[in-house]
Amino acid sequence: MADQPTALERFAQGILPENPVYRQLLGLCPTLAVTNSVKGAIIMGAAVLFVLLCANAMISLIRNLLKPHLRIVVFTLTIAAFVTIVDRFLAAYMYQMSKDLGPYIPLIIVNCIIICRCEVCASKQPVFTAAADAAGQSLGFTLGLVSIASVREILGTGMLLGFRVMPAAWPDWVIMVLPPGAFLTFGLLLGAVNWVVAKKSASGKKHQGAS
Amino acid sequence: MNIPQQTAPDIGNRMHHTFIFQAWLVLLLASFFGAALASVQLTLAPKIEANKLNETREKVPELVLGAAGAQAMATQNRHMKIEQQFIETGTRQKKSYSIFKAVADGRTKGWVAKTSGQGYADKIELLVGFDSDAETITGLFVLGQKETPGLGSKINETAWRGQFIGKAASQQLKAVKTEPSKPDEIKAITGATISSKSVCDIVNQCMGDLRQPLADMASGDSVAGDMQQENK
Amino acid sequence: MTETPDFIEPIDNTPIEPPSLIQVGHSPHLSHASCSTQRMMMDVLIALIPVTGMAVYIFRLYAIKQIAICLAVCLIAEAVFVKMRGRSFSLTDGSAAITGIILGLSLPGPAPWYVGVIASVVAIGIGKVIFGGLGMNLFNPAMVGRAFVMISFAGIMAASGYESAVSGIDAITQATPLNAFKQMGISTPLKDLFFGFTNGSPGETSALACLIGGIFLCIRRTASWEIPAGIIGTVLVMGGLADLTGSPSGWTALHHLFSGSLLFGAFFIATDPVTSPMTSKGKLIFGAGVGFFIMILRFFSGYPEGVMFAVLLMNAVTPLINNWTIPKAMGE
Numbered sequence: 001m002a003d004q005p006t007a008l009e010r011f012a013q014g015i016l017p018e019n020p021v022y023r024q025l026l027g028l029c030p031t032l033a034v035t036n037s038v039k040g041a042i043i044m045g046a047a048v049l050f051v052l053l054c055a056n057a058m059i060s061l062i063r064n065l066l067k068p069h070l071r072i073v074v075f076t077l078t079i080a081a082f083v084t085i086v087d088r089f090l091a092a093y094m095y096q097m098s099k100d101l102g103p104y105i106p107l108i109i110v111n112c113i114i115i116c117r118c119e120v121c122a123s124k125q126p127v128f129t130a131a132a133d134a135a136g137q138s139l140g141f142t143l144g145l146v147s148i149a150s151v152r153e154i155l156g157t158g159m160l161l162g163f164r165v166m167p168a169a170w171p172d173w174v175i176m177v178l179p180p181g182a183f184l185t186f187g188l189l190l191g192a193v194n195w196v197v198a199k200k201s202a203s204g205k206k207h208q209g210a211s
Numbered sequence: 212m213n214i215p216q217q218t219a220p221d222i223g224n225r226m227h228h229t230f231i232f233q234a235w236l237v238l239l240l241a242s243f244f245g246a247a248l249a250s251v252q253l254t255l256a257p258k259i260e261a262n263k264l265n266e267t268r269e270k271v272p273e274l275v276l277g278a279a280g281a282q283a284m285a286t287q288n289r290h291m292k293i294e295q296q297f298i299e300t301g302t303r304q305k306k307s308y309s310i311f312k313a314v315a316d317g318r319t320k321g322w323v324a325k326t327s328g329q330g331y332a333d334k335i336e337l338l339v340g341f342d343s344d345a346e347t348i349t350g351l352f353v354l355g356q357k358e359t360p361g362l363g364s365k366i367n368e369t370a371w372r373g374q375f376i377g378k379a380a381s382q383q384l385k386a387v388k389t390e391p392s393k394p395d396e397i398k399a400i401t402g403a404t405i406s407s408k409s410v411c412d413i414v415n416q417c418m419g420d421l422r423q424p425l426a427d428m429a430s431g432d433s434v435a436g437d438m439q440q441e442n443k
Numbered sequence: 444m445t446e447t448p449d450f451i452e453p454i455d456n457t458p459i460e461p462p463s464l465i466q467v468g469h470s471p472h473l474s475h476a477s478c479s480t481q482r483m484m485m486d487v488l489i490a491l492i493p494v495t496g497m498a499v500y501i502f503r504l505y506a507i508k509q510i511a512i513c514l515a516v517c518l519i520a521e522a523v524f525v526k527m528r529g530r531s532f533s534l535t536d537g538s539a540a541i542t543g544i545i546l547g548l549s550l551p552g553p554a555p556w557y558v559g560v561i562a563s564v565v566a567i568g569i570g571k572v573i574f575g576g577l578g579m580n581l582f583n584p585a586m587v588g589r590a591f592v593m594i595s596f597a598g599i600m601a602a603s604g605y606e607s608a609v610s611g612i613d614a615i616t617q618a619t620p621l622n623a624f625k626q627m628g629i630s631t632p633l634k635d636l637f638f639g640f641t642n643g644s645p646g647e648t649s650a651l652a653c654l655i656g657g658i659f660l661c662i663r664r665t666a667s668w669e670i671p672a673g674i675i676g677t678v679l680v681m682g683g684l685a686d687l688t689g690s691p692s693g694w695t696a697l698h699h700l701f702s703g704s705l706l707f708g709a710f711f712i713a714t715d716p717v718t719s720p721m722t723s724k725g726k727l728i729f730g731a732g733v734g735f736f737i738m739i740l741r742f743f744s745g746y747p748e749g750v751m752f753a754v755l756l757m758n759a760v761t762p763l764i765n766n767w768t769i770p771k772a773m774g775e
Binding site: 331359362388401402404405 | 601604745
C-alpha cells in the first residue's frame with residue numbers, strides 16, 4: 001500500500017486535478033439537471049457529501065471483509081441506504097427543496113462518483129484517507145455544480161442565490177435556466193477548463209525543457 | 212478470493228462453498244441498513260406527511276378570506292378550523308377532489324378545492340377558493356406548474372391570479388387576448404395563451420363539478436350518497 | 444475545390460497527389476476556378492438585394508436597425524473568435540456577412556438592440572466557430588442564433604413581439620398573418636402576402652422578393668433547386684390536403700406558401716450548402732422533411748410558424764441522409 005496516495009493528496013486531488021465534473025466527467029445527470037439555481041446545486045453537493053462520506057467510511061471499515069465478487073452488492077446496498085436517509089431528511093426538513101430537486105436526490109444512488117470512490121479508494125485505504133477522499137471529491141463536485149449554476153442563474157434570472165446581481169434592465173436569458181442552457185454552459189465551461197489545463201501542461205513542459 | 216481446491220475436501224473449504232459463508236456480510240449489512248431506514252422512516256414520516264398537508268392547508272385562509280382578511284385573522288390570533296374531505300363527483304367523468312372546509316367563529320367561511328389539469332408543458336395543480344355558498348371564487352393559487360419560465364410561469368403572479376377573485380362560479384371563464392370587457396373574461400398572459408386557457412379550463416371544470424355538491428353541503432343537505440367524509 | 448479520390452482519407456489539409464492519371468470522383472464535378480466559396484457568397488449577397496430592399500421599403504428604420512446590428516456584430520464576432528482559435532482571417536469569404544444579414548432579416552423589427560447582438564454572437568460562436576468554422580458546422584448558424592434568442596426572450600420574439608402600436612409603420616401595427624389566422628381565424632388577402640405589405644420579420648413578408656432572389660440563386664446553381672422544390676412541393680400537398688379535408692377556413696395552400704418565412708427559409712436558409720445534404724436525392728429528401736416539419740409545427744404546435752425549428756431538425760439528420768444517399772464507390 002506504499003504507493004497509495006495519502007489522505008491529503010486524496011483530498012487535494014478531488015478538488016481540481018481530478019474534479020469529478022470537469023476532469024472525470026462523472027455524475028453528469030445531476031450536473032445538467034439541478035444546476036438552474038445555485039441553491040439547488042449547493043444542496044445537491046451537500047447531499048452527495050453526506051452520502052459519499054458515510055459510504056466511503058463504511059466501506060473502508062469493512063474493507064478487509066469484502067469478497068471481490070460481492071463487493072458491488074455491498075457498495076450499492078450501503079449507498080442506497082444513505083441516499084434514502086438523505087431523501088427522507090430533505091422531505092422532512094426542507095420540503096420545498098426536496099420537491100424542486102425531485103428525483104435527482106434518489107438518483108444519487110446511481111451516481112457513478114460514489115461507487116467509483118468506493119472502488120478506487122475506500123475499499124483499499126483506511127478510514128481517514130477514505131473520508132478525506134470523500135470530502136475532496138464532493139467539494140470538487142459541488143464546485144463544478146456551483147460554477148455551472150452561477151452562470152446559469154445569473155444569465156437566466158439576473159440573480160444569484162436569490163439576490164439581484166444584474167441591473168434591473170437585464171433581460172433574462174430564459175434559455176439558460178432551461179435544459180439547453182445546461183448543455184451550453186457545461187460545454188463552454190468544460191472547454192475553458194480543458195483550454196487552461198492544456199495551456200498549463202504545455203508551459204510546464206516548456207519549463208522542464210528549458211531547465 | 213481463494214478458489215477452493217477440489218482435491219482438499221476439508222471442512223474449511225466446504226464451508227467456503229456455503230451460501231451463508233459467502234453472503235454473511237451482505238445479509239448483516241442488509242438487516243442493519245433495513246433497521247436504520249425503518250427507524251428513520253418511523254421518525255420522519257409524520258413530519259413529511261404534515262409537510263405535504265400543510266403545503267395546501269396554510270393557503271386556505273388567504274384563499275377564502277383574501278390576503279387582507281387572512282392577515283387580520285393572524286394578527287388577532289384567531290384560528291381557522293380546516294376540515295379536509297374527499298368528494299367524488301363530475302359532470303363528464305367521475306373525478307375525486309380534495310376539499311378543505313374553512314370554519315371560523317363557528318360558521319363555514321368557505322371552501323378550497325385542490326384540482327389539476329393539463330397545461331402547456333405539464334400538469335398544472337391549482338387551489339381554488341369558494342365562498343360558503345360556492346357562488347363566487349374567492350381565490351386562486353398555483354400549487355405546482357412547469358410552464359415556460361418567463362411566459363407561462365406568469366400564471367403564478369398575484370396580479371394575474373387576482374383576476375379570478377370575485378368571478379361568479381356559475382359561468383364559464385374565457386381567456387381573451389384583449390382587455391376583458393365582460394364579466395366572464397380573463398386577460399390572457401401575453402405570449403402564453405395556452406397556459407392561460409389551461410388555467411381557465413381547469414377552474415371551469417372545478418366549478419362545474421363542485422358548485423352543486425358544495426352548495427348542498429353548505430345548506431346542510433345530506434349528500435352522504437356520493438361523499439365520504441373524513442374529518443381530521 | 445479540389446477533388447480527392449475516395450480511397451484516400453484526407454486526414455489534413457495537405458494536398459494529396461493523385462495516384463493515377465485518371466481520377467474520378469463523384470458528382471458534382473466542379474472544374475471552374477470561379478466556383479469558389481467567395482463566388483457563392485457573392486451570389487447570395489446579390490440574391491438578398493430584392494429581399495433587403497423590400498424589407499427596408501416596408502419596415503424602414505426597423506429593418507435597417509436589425510440588419511446593421513446583426514451584420515456588424517457577426518463580422519466582429521467572426522474576427523474575434525477566429526483570432527482566438529489562431530486561424531487566419533476569414534472575413535473575406537463573406538459567410539459571416541450572410542449569416543448577419545439573414546439573421547437581421549429574420550428578427551422582429553421592434554425587438555430591442557441586445558436581441559440582435561446576442562443572436563449574432565451565438566450564431567457565430569456556438570453555431571459555427573465551436574464546430575471548427577465554415578464548412579464544419581452541423582446547424583445553420585443564423586438559425587442557431589435565432590433559436591437561442593427565441594427561447595431566451597420568448598416575450599419579445601413571440602408573435603406578439605412583432606406588433607408595436609407606436610411605430611407609425613402600417614405593417615407593424617397589425618398582427619402577423621399567421622398569428623391572425625391561428626388566434627382569430629382571419630385570413631390575409633393573398634395579394635398582400637405576395638407583395639409583402641404585412642407584418643412579420645423584415646425579410647420574410649414579401650413572397651415576390653424571395654422568389655426573385657431565390658430563382659436567381661437556383662439559376663446560378665449557388666442554391667440547389669431540389670431543396671426549395673422539396674419544401675414547396677410538400678407544403679402545397681399538405682396545405683392542400685388540410686384545406687380540402689378540413690372545414691373551409693379561407694386559408695389555402697397558397698396562403699401557407701406565401702405567408703410566414705416559408706419562401707425566405709426555403710431559398711435562403713435551408714439551401715445553406717454546409718448544413719444540407721450533398722446529393723440531389725438527399726436534397727429532395729431534406730426539402731421534403733423541412734416542408735413536412737413546417738406544416739406539422741404550423742398545424743399542431745403552440746407557435747404560429749415553424750421554419751426555424753424545421754430547418755434545425757433537418758440539419759440534425761443531414762449526416763444520416765448523406766449516409767443513405769451518397770453512392771458507394773466501386774469495390775467498397
